[in-house]
Structure formats: structure tokens, C-alpha cells
Amino acid sequence: MAATFAEVLSKLGVTLLSGGATDVLTPVSPVNGLPTQALPVHSPAELDHMIASAQSAFHRLRVTPAPVRGEVIRRLGLLLRTHKADLAALVTWESGKIYQESLGEVQEMIDVCDFAVGLSRQLCGLTITSERPMHRMMEQWHPLGPLAIISAFNFPVAVWAWNATLAVVCGNPVIWKPSPQTPYCALACQHLLTQAATGLGEAFENVSQVCIGGVHLAEALADDRRVPLVSATGSTQMGRAVGERVARRLGRSLLELGGNNALIVTESANFSLAVRAIVFSAVGTAGQRCTSLRRLFVHQSRLGELQAALVQAYTSLCVGDPFDAHFHVGPLVSHAAADSFRETMQRAIAQGGELLCGGKPVKGVGSGAYLEPGLMFMPQQTDIMHHECFAPLLYMCPFLDLEAAIAAQNAVPQGLSSAIFTDKLQEAELFMSALGSDCGIANVNIGTSGAEIGGAFGGEKDTGGGRESGSDAWKNYMRRATNTINYGSQLPLAQGIEFPKL
Numbered sequence: 291m292a293a294t295f296a297e298v299l300s301k302l303g304v305t306l307l308s309g310g311a312t313d314v315l316t317p318v319s320p321v322n323g324l325p326t327q328a329l330p331v332h333s334p335a336e337l338d339h340m341i342a343s344a345q346s347a348f349h350r351l352r353v354t355p356a357p358v359r360g361e362v363i364r365r366l367g368l369l370l371r372t373h374k375a376d377l378a379a380l381v382t383w384e385s386g387k388i389y390q391e392s393l394g395e396v397q398e399m400i401d402v403c404d405f406a407v408g409l410s411r412q413l414c415g416l417t418i419t420s421e422r423p424m425h426r427m428m429e430q431w432h433p434l435g436p437l438a439i440i441s442a443f444n445f446p447v448a449v450w451a452w453n454a455t456l457a458v459v460c461g462n463p464v465i466w467k468p469s470p471q472t473p474y475c476a477l478a479c480q481h482l483l484t485q486a487a488t489g490l491g492e493a494f495e496n497v498s499q500v501c502i503g504g505v506h507l508a509e510a511l512a513d514d515r516r517v518p519l520v521s522a523t524g525s526t527q528m529g530r531a532v533g534e535r536v537a538r539r540l541g542r543s544l545l546e547l548g549g550n551n552a553l554i555v556t557e558s559a560n561f562s563l564a565v566r567a568i569v570f571s572a573v574g575t576a577g578q579r580c581t582s583l584r585r586l587f588v589h590q591s592r593l594g595e596l597q598a599a600l601v602q603a604y605t606s607l608c609v610g611d612p613f614d615a616h617f618h619v620g621p622l623v624s625h626a627a628a629d630s631f632r633e634t635m636q637r638a639i640a641q642g643g644e645l646l647c648g649g650k651p652v653k654g655v656g657s658g659a660y661l662e663p664g665l666m667f668m669p670q671q672t673d674i675m676h677h678e679c680f681a682p683l684l685y686m687c688p689f690l691d692l693e694a695a696i697a698a699q700n701a702v703p704q705g706l707s708s709a710i711f712t713d714k715l716q717e718a719e720l721f722m723s724a725l726g727s728d729c730g731i732a733n734v735n736i737g738t739s740g741a742e743i744g745g746a747f748g749g750e751k752d753t754g755g756g757r758e759s760g761s762d763a764w765k766n767y768m769r770r771a772t773n774t775i776n777y778g779s780q781l782p783l784a785q786g787i788e789f790p791k792l
């Protein structure tokens with residue numbers, strides 16, 4: 291028996307915030323379709339106060355040495371290890387993803403904590419040779435200022451961790467606006483970070499704050515010049531709105547938006563690896579990852595056997611209670627998401643698609659939106675396939691020529707993740723080359739989802755262009771200063787300019 295929502299919250303030490311507030315949010319758990327616990331929404335005045343507190347926190351944090359800033363994140367990593375099971379249960383209650391995947395999400399948080407702690411001793415800039423004698427140039431990376439994090443329901447804790455852990459070691463406090471679907475996940479993480487900071491002094495006061503509410507808070511954060519960087523994860527529509535507002539004040543935004551990810555199965559593909567990768571990428575998190583596989587391009591010579599294997603795999607998927615380890619797929623986030631899944635299937639059929647299996651409602655838990663993942667054969671890529679449907683619907687298209695398959699893969703507005711299954715070096719290299727996939731992520735012989743934190747995560751075109759998490763994504767959270775130092779006794783001008791003596 292899974293712990294109840296209230297039990298999980300109490301184990302995590304989160305107090306229920308019903309209060310006497312009039313403006314409240316009442317999230318509905320996808321697990322059973324029932325409301326969890328109402329909580330008050332923050333007013334614009336409260337957000338304004340949070341931003342002012344974040345500014346003061348910034349003034350303290352930017353003069354705190356980076357390895358000391360790393361210490362709070364090291365402690366957060368330890369607390370996450372202790373509370374992994376409970377936080378994962380809360381993730382399942384609020385997002386509906388199966389418990390195994392929730393554990394994986396918390397593991398991503400732990401991994402990025404470790405990464406950020408190491409980084410806290412490696413924030414380094416270049417030195418550059420100068421064209422002038424007795425001069426030296428160098429780059430320094432300085433803290434940027436308060437960061438706003440706007441996150442989505444499907445990764446309600448990991449995306450905050452990717453941003454917040456790096457931002458804090460880089461010297462920036464954060465203000466987090468979680469999805470209204472997953473506010474208690476945010477309060478639980480906030481509580482853990484507050485615990486991690488206990489005893490470390492006032493440098494870490496207000497290092498993270500959470501604001502609960504809807505689009506008006508996101509807009510206020512996007513418009514506020516005291517917030518130099520806004521990191522937003524969610525739909526392309528949301529990201530475009532946020533990005534435009536931030537750009538109007540010439541602020542910076544870090545956008546991780548919709549994907550429409552494709553996988554190519556070539557003639558030489560290792561069949562059993564491909565089937566496993568396709569199924570997990572397409573149905574994991576009930577098709578509600580930004581990295582979920584949505585389009586499959588299969589070489590004509592492999593079509594029959596792959597179709598048969600996928601139909602077999604899809605028909606043996608178990609859909610049901612995300613807390614029960616027997617089930618592969620949990621509920622969709624809402625009945626509205628289920629409606630959009632059904633409508634998209636209808637439109638795909640009208641455009642020549644043939645539903646091979648799935649797509650039917652399943653009796654799950656209570657009144658949750660449980661549906662079988664759908665597998666659809668499309669003779670060719672049509673208009674519907676250019677749109678991201680945030681549900682487990684996989685389109686399968688045949689191809690004859692690899693270059694045409696890559697062109698079809700790239701023909702959509704989004705550019706997050708992509709993969710090829712091949713045992714031919716030339717095909718793999720072509721796919722990863724400048725002539726290949728135009729996505730931020732291009733994998734060989736693994737699926738489109740489940741990226742590790744060590745790489746830079748994000749994509750091109752309508753995906754927004756941002757990169758988060760590993761590699762040098764930390765540079766997003768800092769400002770670069772170029773310093774030129776003259777240690778000589780003359781003042782030669784750059785570009786050889788001879789300015790007449792005064």
C-alpha cells in the first residue's frame with residue numbers, strides 16, 4: 291500500500307498550508323483524479339517582496355566563496371539521498387508518473403547536486419594573449435543576480451535542481467514558480483534546501499523562495515528588471531510568451547520548450563535494442579516527457595518485423611496505478627490531456643493514419659485519466675506530425691533513403707532530441723554531423739529520452755535554444771567580464787592607433 295498524500299507530506303516535514311486565504315489553488319492528483327490539498331496563492335505584492343529579498347540574498351551570496359556555496363548543495367544532495375523514497379512518492383502523487391521513474395527523477399537531482407559541488411571549485415575563465423606589449427587579458431565569471439525558475443508538471447523537481455544547484459554555486463538566489471499542478475513538490479524541495487542551509491549562516495537566507503500561483507506570477511517575474519535571468523520549461527507557447535517579455539527589457543531567458551522527437555531505424559539496426567529503446571522512449575512518463583519519442587522512421591526492409599514486435603510490446607504494456615510496480619504506464623496528467631490525445635488520434639486517422647493498437651481508456655485508479663499508449667502507422671509524415679501532442683502517441687513512417695529520413699526528422703518546428711539505430715559507422719556519423727540531426731540531442735543506439743545530467747540539455751528552433759544541467763551550462767548563470775591589464779609603463783593603443791601627443 292502506497293503512503294497517502296498527507297503521510298508523504300508529513301514524512302517530508304511539509305506543513306499543509308490551507309489557512310484562511312481566499313485565493314487558493316487546489317491541485318488534483320492524476321493518480322486518482324481527486325483534489326489533494328488547497329494552498330494559498332501568492333499575491334503580486336508578496337512576489338514583489340520575494341524579489342526584494344532575493345536581491346538582498348544576492349548581495350550576500352555573491353561575496354560568499356563558491357566552494358562555501360557548494361557546501362549547501364552538498365548537504366542538499368545528502369538530504370535528497372535520505373528522503374529519496376518520500377520525495378519520489380510525492381512526485382508520483384502530483385505528476386502521476388510511475389514510482390520507478392519518480393525515483394529516477396530524484397536521482398537526477400542527487401546527480402546534479404554532486405556535479406554542482408564539483409563545479410563550485412572549477413568556475414574558471416580564460417587568459418588570452420594581448421596584441422599589446424606588457425598587457426594581459428583574461429575573463430572572469432561573476433554571479434549574475436536572482437534567477438526565476440518556471441517549471442512544468444512533468445519533471446516537477448529535477449528541472450528545479452538542474453537550475454537551482456548551478457545557480458547557487460554560481461552565486462545567485464532563486465525564485466521558483468512551479469507548475470500549479472505540482473506545488474507541494476516545490477514546497478518539499480524548498481524545505482530540504484532550507485534544512486541544508488541551517489547553520490551555514492545568513493549568507494544562505496532566502497537562497498531559494500517558492501511562489502505559488504498561475505500565469506500572472508510568471509509574467510511579473512518575466513517583466514522585472516531585478517531578475518536578470520528567467521529559466522522557463524514548458525510548452526513552446528508559454529516559452530514564447532515569457533521569452534518575448536524578458537527580451538523587451540533585454541533580460542536573459544533560458545528556454546527549454548516543446549520537443550517532437552524522432553528515432554530512425556536503419557537496415558542494419560540491432561533489433562532488440564531498438565524495440566526496448568522505442569517502447570521506453572515513447573511510453574515512459576506516459577509520453578509526457580519533453581524528450582518522449584513521437585515519430586519513428588523505419589527502413590522499409592525492417593518495417594514488417596518492427597511493426598509486429600512493437601504491436602506485441604504495446605499489447606503487453608500494463609497501464610494502471612503508478613505506485614504499483616507491476617504497471618509500466620500511469621495516468622495522463624488530466625482528462626483534458628486525454629481529450630487532446632483522442633482528438634490527435636482522430637486527426638491522424640483523417641490524414642491517412644492507421645491505429646495499430648492502443649488509444650483506449652483503461653480502468654485505473656478512481657477517476658484518473660488512464661489510457662493505453664497508441665501506435666499509429668502513417669504512410670508518410672503529415673501535418674499532424676509537426677505538432678507535439680503531450681501523450682503516449684507514436685507515429686511510425688517507412689523510409690527508403692537515410693538522407694530523406696533525416697530531412698523528414700528535421701522538417702518539424704521543434705529540435706530537442708533525436709536518435710538513430712544503426713550498426714554502420716557511416717550512418718551514425720552522418721546522423722551526428724552538420725548534415726544530420728538538427729536537434730540539441732542526437733543519440734546513437736539509445737532512445738530519445740533519459741538524458742544524463744552531465745551533458746548540456748536542451749534544443750534548437752521552437753525548443754528555445756537553452757542548455758541546462760551539465761557541460762558548460764553554468765555559464766548561463768554568470769556574467770562574463772573581460773579584463774585587460776597593463777603592467778608596463780607605456781600606454782600603447784589597440785589596433786596600432788597613433789593618437790597625436792597632447
Ligand code: UN1
Nearest residue numbers: 445579580581739740741
Ligand atoms: C523534461 O521532460 O522536461 O532526458 C526533461 C530526459 C530527462 C529530462 C526530461 N532526463 O528524459
